[in-house]
Amino acid sequence: MTIIGPRLPRDSQVRVMEDTVAQAEKHFGQFCSLLAAYARKTARLRDKADLLVRRLLDCADTEQPEMRAALRTLAEDLAKVQDYRQAEVERLEMKVINPLKLYGAQTKQTRAEIKKFKCVRNNEIKQLEKLEKLRQKSPSDRQTIAESSVQRATVDASCTTQQLQETIDTFQQQKLKDLQKIFSDFVTIELVFHAKAVEVYSSAFQTLESYDLERDLQDFRAKMHGVYGCYDARPLTTTTTSPGVPWSLAQSAQSTIRSQTKAAAGDEDSAEEGPAPDLGGRGPINNE
Amino acid sequence: MTIIGPRLPRDSQVRVMEDTVAQAEKHFGQFCSLLAAYARKTARLRDKADLLVRRLLDCADTEQPEMRAALRTLAEDLAKVQDYRQAEVERLEMKVINPLKLYGAQTKQTRAEIKKFKCVRNNEIKQLEKLEKLRQKSPSDRQTIAESSVQRATVDASCTTQQLQETIDTFQQQKLKDLQKIFSDFVTIELVFHAKAVEVYSSAFQTLESYDLERDLQDFRAKMHGVYGCYDARPLTTTTTSPGVPWSLAQSAQSTIRSQTKAAAGDEDSAEEGPAPDLGGRGPINNE
Numbered sequence: 001m002t003i004i005g006p007r008l009p010r011d012s013q014v015r016v017m018e019d020t021v022a023q024a025e026k027h028f029g030q031f032c033s034l035l036a037a038y039a040r041k042t043a044r045l046r047d048k049a050d051l052l053v054r055r056l057l058d059c060a061d062t063e064q065p066e067m068r069a070a071l072r073t074l075a076e077d078l079a080k081v082q083d084y085r086q087a088e089v090e091r092l093e094m095k096v097i098n099p100l101k102l103y104g105a106q107t108k109q110t111r112a113e114i115k116k117f118k119c120v121r122n123n124e125i126k127q128l129e130k131l132e133k134l135r136q137k138s139p140s141d142r143q144t145i146a147e148s149s150v151q152r153a154t155v156d157a158s159c160t161t162q163q164l165q166e167t168i169d170t171f172q173q174q175k176l177k178d179l180q181k182i183f184s185d186f187v188t189i190e191l192v193f194h195a196k197a198v199e200v201y202s203s204a205f206q207t208l209e210s211y212d213l214e215r216d217l218q219d220f221r222a223k224m225h226g227v228y229g230c231y232d233a234r235p236l237t238t239t240t241t242s243p244g245v246p247w248s249l250a251q252s253a254q255s256t257i258r259s260q261t262k263a264a265a266g267d268e269d270s271a272e273e274g275p276a277p278d279l280g281g282r283g284p285i286n287n288e
Numbered sequence: 289m290t291i292i293g294p295r296l297p298r299d300s301q302v303r304v305m306e307d308t309v310a311q312a313e314k315h316f317g318q319f320c321s322l323l324a325a326y327a328r329k330t331a332r333l334r335d336k337a338d339l340l341v342r343r344l345l346d347c348a349d350t351e352q353p354e355m356r357a358a359l360r361t362l363a364e365d366l367a368k369v370q371d372y373r374q375a376e377v378e379r380l381e382m383k384v385i386n387p388l389k390l391y392g393a394q395t396k397q398t399r400a401e402i403k404k405f406k407c408v409r410n411n412e413i414k415q416l417e418k419l420e421k422l423r424q425k426s427p428s429d430r431q432t433i434a435e436s437s438v439q440r441a442t443v444d445a446s447c448t449t450q451q452l453q454e455t456i457d458t459f460q461q462q463k464l465k466d467l468q469k470i471f472s473d474f475v476t477i478e479l480v481f482h483a484k485a486v487e488v489y490s491s492a493f494q495t496l497e498s499y500d501l502e503r504d505l506q507d508f509r510a511k512m513h514g515v516y517g518c519y520d521a522r523p524l525t526t527t528t529t530s531p532g533v534p535w536s537l538a539q540s541a542q543s544t545i546r547s548q549t550k551a552a553a554g555d556e557d558s559a560e561e562g563p564a565p566d567l568g569g570r571g572p573i574n575n576e
Contacts, residue, residue: 016512027347034340041333048326055322059315059467067464074471081478165512172508176355176501179347183362184496187489190369194485201479208472213464220460224304224453 014121017114017168024175025107032100035186039092046085053079064216070207077204081197088193095185103178106171113167302409305402305456312463313395320388323474327380334373341367352504358495365492369485376481383473391466394459401455 053075060071341363348359 023347023350027343027350030343031340031347034336034343038333038336038340041329041336045326045329045333048322048329052319052322052326055315055318059311059319062311062315063467064464067467070468071471074475168512169505169509173501173505176352176504179351179355180358180496180499180501183359184493187362187492187496191486191489191493194482194489197482198479198486201475201482204475205472205479208468208475211468213461213468216464217457217461221457224456 014114014118017110017164020168020172021107021110021114024171025104028100028103028107028178031182032097032103035092035100036097039089039097042085042092043089046082046089049078049082049085053082064219066212066216066219070211073207074204077200077207080200084193084196084200088189091189092186095189096182099178099182106174110167110171113163117164302402302406305398305452308456308460309395309398309402312459313392316388316391316395316466319470320385320391323380323388324385327377327385330373330380331377334370334377337366337370337373341370352507354500354504354507358499361495362492365488365495368488372481372484372488376477379477380474383477384470387466387470394462398455398459401451405452 056071056075056078060068060075063071344359344363344366348356348363351359
């Protein structure tokens with residue numbers, strides 16, 4: 001059907017529009033699902049780090065005073081980083097993933113406009129087919145009919161083209177703005193998180209660097225000396241001051257010395273008596 | 289059996305040692321599996337970001353020149369961050385997880401020493417039991433036997449205690465050093481990664497901020513005008529210069545104009561002709 005020939009540029013226009021919208025829909029859809037996955041993986045990393053915080057506190061409670069303080073500070077710092085990571089996840093949801101989700105509505109609207117344009121175009125084709133039939137019936141009027149049909153198509157097309165141009169222009173402008181906005185927000189969110197992490201980890205590094213091993217060892221040796229001391233001292237004491245004392249009495253005296261040693265050991269008891277009550281919520285660690 | 293009474297402090301010693309080793313084994317084991325999980329989650333986050341890099345390049349290839357350049361730079365920056373993340377994962381493996389794994393060997397050795405001590409102790413108990421029997425057989429020698437057994441035990445114990453003290457002291461010292469070293473390394477690795485990420489994202493932010501939307505829109509409108517223009521121009525040309533030209537010829541002329549328009553559009557063709565060859569490896573994006 002030769003009369004549809006000059007319509008080809010309009011096919012091209014529709015194709016360019018459809019491609020533009022389809023590409024945008026595809027890419028924004030992929031970005032949406034990928035960034036949602038990225039946020040989920042970030043949340044899982046946060047969960048693992050949260051477990052590490054608990055274990056650090058757990059370990060701190062069984063350690064020498066200096067190490068206990070260092071591990072507690074490290075746990076607090078690590079928890080802070082996870083709070084920032086949580087904020088990162090929430091911001092990604094709000095400022096990156098949700099806008100990408102909403103973008104679907106925008107492409108739908110543009111699709112509807114393209115569809116409307118296609119209907120208009122199909123009506124024009126039908127009208128041209130009518131003119132073609134008319135032309136075949138009265139070949140003498142051929143030139144007049146052809147010219148009038150072309151002129152009519154030109155007027156219709158320029159009107160529709162105007163609308164199309166506006167639609168695609170608005171769509172493209174919005175798309176470019178959205179791309180810039182969404183990825184600027186993504187980069188800003190990441191930047192803020194990493195900057196906070198640097199701040200917190202710098203402080204954590206200082207804490208660990210200033211850890212006083214010697215002081216802890218002295219403390220440990222003093223406590224161990226208490227435990228060993230009571231043993232070393234006992235046989236001498238019992239044999240010299242009361243050689244005939246029954247074993248049960250010697251044992252009782254020994255218990256008293258051990259009680260004193262335990263009291264002197266103070267917090268260290270928690271190592272033997274189980275975790276401190278404030279640990280709480282010991283979840284399974286292998287729940288991969 | 290009363291003669292075992294005075295051995296209680298040694299039970300306490302063993303318990304303290306066993307607790308110290310068991311606590312260390314438990315905590316180091318937990319740290320090891322948690323930090324391995326942390327490294328794995330980090331690697332998965334890197335994988336997602338790597339996919340995002342591909343999609344950004346993919347999208348860039350279908351975009352206007354300014355956006356294309358911006359997205360490519362962003363993709364490069366994001367890829368850089370993933371390289372640093374990869375280095376983070378490798379360093380965690382090497383400097384944190386592997387030492388924690390090796391720590392198991394250390395606790396085993398200490399356990400073996402405790403076991404050895406227990407054997408020595410059991411032998412002493414047996415000897416004391418023999419003495420007890422001897423004492424029951426000849427009650428008159430009770431005092432002599434008791435004193436000699438206590439003295440013997442004292443000598444044995446002070447020797448074993450010395451060894452025990454050294455073992456536990458070495459173990460504790462090494463454990464505290466290891467704790468400090470491992471967590472210092474962890475914090476340093478994290479610190480370096482986050483600092484690098486801040487550097488790269490700062491640059492990425494600048495890139496996106498300096499994106500020139502107007503220039504892209506002008507470029508887009510110029511190209512769209514080419515597509516629309518060939519339609520607007522055609523009917524007038526064909527109707528005025530060759531009113532009687534067959535439709536098929538008009539169509540042919542139109543094809544030439546379209547070819548020129550396509551050539552002028554340049555790279556933009558890739559939008560219609562599929563992805564550029566350098567994209568490669570489009571993996572499934574939903575492989576959670």
